[in-house]
Amino acid sequence: MDRDDLKIVTQMDNLLTQIAQSDLQTLMKNAENEPDPNKKKVLYAFYSYALAEQQDKLLKNKRFII
Numbered sequence: 001m002d003r004d005d006l007k008i009v010t011q012m013d014n015l016l017t018q019i020a021q022s023d024l025q026t027l028m029k030n031a032e033n034e035p036d037p038n039k040k041k042v043l044y045a046f047y048s049y050a051l052a053e054q055q056d057k058l059l060k061n062k063r064f065i066i
Contacts, residue, residue: 016049019046019049019050020049020050020053020054022046022050024047024050024051024054027043027046027047027050028047030043031043031044031046031047
């Protein structure tokens with residue numbers, strides 16, 4: 001990987017970290033209210049990513065019992 005590739009990966013990691021820390025209701029509301037269908041798909045993907053991250057965090061908690 002060259003410097004530009006690493007820069008892009010770092011930016012993507014930062015974006016995903018911010019998304020994972022976002023409020024799920026806000027992400028869903030933004031997706032639902034987006035008029036552009038392509039942006040709506042991206043926002044729903046962000047919501048799904050954040051939800052999956054929160055679920056993983058919950059499942060890794062030793063106090064969580066199913």
